Amino acid sequence: MRRGTASPEASILYAEDLRKEYGNRVILEDIDLAVSEHEFCTLVGPSGCGKSTLLRLILGQERPTRGTLLLDGRPIGYPDTQRGIVYQKYSLFPHLTVLENVVLGKKLSASFFEGRRRKAEFDQEAMSFLDRMKLSDHIEKYPHELSGGMRQRVAIAQSLIMKPRILLMDEPFGALDPGTREDMQVFVLELWEDFNMTIFFVTHDLEEAVYLGTRVLVLSQYYAAGRADKDDNQGARIVADYPLARRAASTAVKEITQFGELIQRIRREGFDPAYRQRVTEFDLRHKDSFQTLTPEENNMID
Amino acid sequence: MVEEPKLLGIHANPPAWLRLVIGLLPFALLVGVYLTVSHIRIENNPADKLTPSVHKMVEAVQQMAFTVDGRTGCRLMLQDTLSSLRRIVIGLGCAAIVGLFLGMNMGVLPGLRGTLLPLVTFLSIIPPLAILPILFIVFGVDELGKVMLIFLGSVFMITRDIHNETEKIPREQVAKALTLGASQFQVIYQVILPQIMPRLLVTVRLCLGAAWLFLIASEAIASTDGLGYRIFLVRRYLAMNVIIPYVLWITLLGFLMDLLLRLVIRWKYHWYSAAE
Ligand SMILES: Nc1ncnc2c1ncn2[C@@H]1O[C@H](COP(=O)(O)OP(=O)(O)OP(=O)(O)O)[C@@H](O)[C@H]1O
Numbered sequence A: 001m002r003r004g005t006a007s008p009e010a011s012i013l014y015a016e017d018l019r020k021e022y023g024n025r026v027i028l029e030d031i032d033l034a035v036s037e038h039e040f041c042t043l044v045g046p047s048g049c050g051k052s053t054l055l056r057l058i059l060g061q062e063r064p065t066r067g068t069l070l071l072d073g074r075p076i077g078y079p080d081t082q083r084g085i086v087y088q089k090y091s092l093f094p095h096l097t098v099l100e101n102v103v104l105g106k107k108l109s110a111s112f113f114e115g116r117r118r119k120a121e122f123d124q125e126a127m128s129f130l131d132r133m134k135l136s137d138h139i140e141k142y143p144h145e146l147s148g149g150m151r152q153r154v155a156i157a158q159s160l161i162m163k164p165r166i167l168l169m170d171e172p173f174g175a176l177d178p179g180t181r182e183d184m185q186v187f188v189l190e191l192w193e194d195f196n197m198t199i200f201f202v203t204h205d206l207e208e209a210v211y212l213g214t215r216v217l218v219l220s221q222y223y224a225a226g227r228a229d230k231d232d233n234q235g236a237r238i239v240a241d242y243p244l245a246r247r248a249a250s251t252a253v254k255e256i257t258q259f260g261e262l263i264q265r266i267r268r269e270g271f272d273p274a275y276r277q278r279v280t281e282f283d284l285r286h287k288d289s290f291q292t293l294t295p296e297e298n299n300m301i302d
Numbered sequence B: 001m002v003e004e005p006k007l008l009g010i011h012a013n014p015p016a017w018l019r020l021v022i023g024l025l026p027f028a029l030l031v032g033v034y035l036t037v038s039h040i041r042i043e044n045n046p047a048d049k050l051t052p053s054v055h056k057m058v059e060a061v062q063q064m065a066f067t068v069d070g071r072t073g074c075r076l077m078l079q080d081t082l083s084s085l086r087r088i089v090i091g092l093g094c095a096a097i098v099g100l101f102l103g104m105n106m107g108v109l110p111g112l113r114g115t116l117l118p119l120v121t122f123l124s125i126i127p128p129l130a131i132l133p134i135l136f137i138v139f140g141v142d143e144l145g146k147v148m149l150i151f152l153g154s155v156f157m158i159t160r161d162i163h164n165e166t167e168k169i170p171r172e173q174v175a176k177a178l179t180l181g182a183s184q185f186q187v188i189y190q191v192i193l194p195q196i197m198p199r200l201l202v203t204v205r206l207c208l209g210a211a212w213l214f215l216i217a218s219e220a221i222a223s224t225d226g227l228g229y230r231i232f233l234v235r236r237y238l239a240m241n242v243i244i245p246y247v248l249w250i251t252l253l254g255f256l257m258d259l260l261l262r263l264v265i266r267w268k269y270h271w272y273s274a275a276e
């Protein structure tokens, strides 16, 4: 049975019955997900539940064990320019300067001679991004000479210059101090508005997820699927999916009570091993949300 | 305030001048001991050859390095140095190039790795000197045999090291490069290769010691010139006054080559040592 009406045609990203196993360990089980254009999706979940794994599948760095995974209606292949990625580490090439890192995508996608001919043009385009990131004073520096926040800004510029259909981010601000982190959050919201981006953002920080997202997805292995014994090898699913109101780009909203209540709620639904909802009771209230259920799971509806 | 100990204990923090002094001290001692021993022995027996005086050694160097040899028509030490350097540079240079391309491609292409890694591992364990007779039989006792010994003695080590280093590059970097529009070829030659280059220089530095060993061994066995050849030739006449300056000269050459590589790494790849 199927709940929800999302279709591959209307979504930029679409997954159905997506499953990933490592050996005989199930990591992701029956992920159903549709993402519309210009959505800022944040994905939270307990440590080790498979958030990065899901992101690697979307990126094409790894293959799913089974299931459908589509980008703009076409099956996802190996990584290409349609998807941008910002990791917590390793996003920048250590042997290139800031400017070279940002211009790299332009150079790689052009032929050798074209790259030569249009070098000035490419550099200028990179500079405009670096200006926007407030990095124009640091273009000659190497990544190891930058602070954590600057490094992530370069990484974002490096991805943005390719104008990807969807920007994937895996705990990009996880290693930053709280102050820098808030600055970066405000900054990424501004970019998301200005460049009309679609973002898929993994974090383990609930506050960050609820603050940034227009939609928060909770991935968790803590749920009841009606199987008696196989509980310990149960893969994660999306156990909650909330739309979030669009806010002004100010961090003051973090003080509001509603904000705190939602965080508490997500903490219980996704992070409490003792609290197990049945698969049929997940709170999937976002309009794009859908769920496919096996007949066995269907029988749990009483 | 506790005063820092200058020299003793785990908290010692010797100032720069003291570092220099304690670094030079063992050398001074060594030279001092030699001069004393040499002096005493020559007092007892003026014909002693085992511990020649500095004067004798200077004479020998003058003879070898600055006088044109009547028989060959050239300065012997210069000729020896050039021949030896040519062998070591060609042998090690080819090993570096082959090792770089083999190791790097094995690191990124699982198919190639599966095919070659067991073989390369096997070959790298064969003691190169053990196959020296084979090399002399196959490639002859001339230049090719010696260069091949240096080449085969280092190429598999370099390959394995570069392969390891390539595998250490996070998979994320490859995925990242692909999202920036790189082709597979560009990933290997524009993203991986420049990151591996400094490591290649480090590996070559580490291989230099072994390369000198192979060079001198092969020159000792069959040659008509070269630093190793000369040392083993004059050994027959117990000419320590030639051997000792030659050994010092070889050490200096090794040190300079090492220094050169270190400087190139620091100048051209300063991000490498800084980012470690
Ligand atoms: N290549 C792999 N082979 C085997 N198991 C793996 C592999 N990659 C990840 N795993 C396992 O899959 C599970 C999910 O890993 P993943 O990195 O996706 O978690 P995560 O939700 O991103 O965690 P974190 O919050 O710590 O980043 C973990 O238990 C991990 O041990």
Ligand SMILES: [Mg+2]
Pocket: A051, A052, A053, A170
């Ligand atoms: Mg992760």
